[in-house]
Amino acid sequence: MAAKSSSRGSTPPPPMDDLEFARWVRLLETRTGVTVPPERKPFLVTGLRRRMRETGHTDYSRYYEELLDGARGAVEWAALVDHLTVHETHFFRHLPSLELIRKEWLPLWAQDVAGDQPVHALSVGCSTGEEAYTLALVLDRALGEHGGYRRFGITATDVSQSALSMARSATYPLSRLEEIPAAYRAEGIEPDGEDQFRIAERLRKRVGFACVNLMHASRAPLRQLDLIYCQNVLIYFARERRGELLDGLARLLRPNGLLVLGPGEVTGWSHPQLMRFGGRQTLAFLRQSKETQA
Known part of the structure; x- marks a missing residue:
């Protein structure tokens, strides 16, 4: 301007x-x-x-x-x-949360859904894409381990258009490759010149990016979700507002859907349809199934 x-x-x-x-x-x-x-x-x-x-x-x-x-x-x-807007992020940022998704939540989710129902996930505050692509790598591998391959899709949101532009390119410096565990590199990473790499095309196709503020996420045209990953975002909001934002995200979850937050980001919050899930190293809430609610 x-x-x-x-x-x-x-x-x-x-x-x-x-x-x-x-x-x-x-x-x-x-x-x-x-x-x-x-x-x-x-x-x-x-x-x-x-x-x-x-x-x-x-x-x-x-x-x-x-x-x-x-x-x-x-x-x-x-x-x-x-x-x-702070854009500091990296791949596989909080391993305990990712292991919770892969080892504890996905087997539970897979038992409760019919046929080849896909996983619909939301990455809130995705910055330059590392978190969203981390979820893609984890879901891709884990779903193959639990009863064969299932489809999944990830919507990743942020308030920064420039960060989203970088995320859509899915290209990162080669120095960042060490953040990705070796087990995920073979099928999830493509070389891109001498000094950078790119997320594999089949995974890029699973991730869509949108400019959405967390304040408006519950009003965005999002389908009912199985997984919401929202780490290191709430810390930028006033404490009295965090509960309202989480209530809005909770409304987007399907039964047996999981809301994953950063440890310590919120205290004292509860929701009548959600229950704590996982151990001390994580902060996650499971939406109760219809049978449990009844």
């Missing part, structure tokens, strides 16, 4: 006072649900200044007003969100 000439210049913005900080925090929380506590003010200021420098802005108020300027502001807002 081109800034007005009067807002351009090489002079950096002045220090952000508490009133200005509170205004930006309200905007970010209203639009994305992400909350920025006072101790994370440097994070917000750094990301904001970086984007303002790129667009030539030197005044917080002028930039704020332009973000509210209809379609033009919406385009710039999307670019700013990319600067304020």
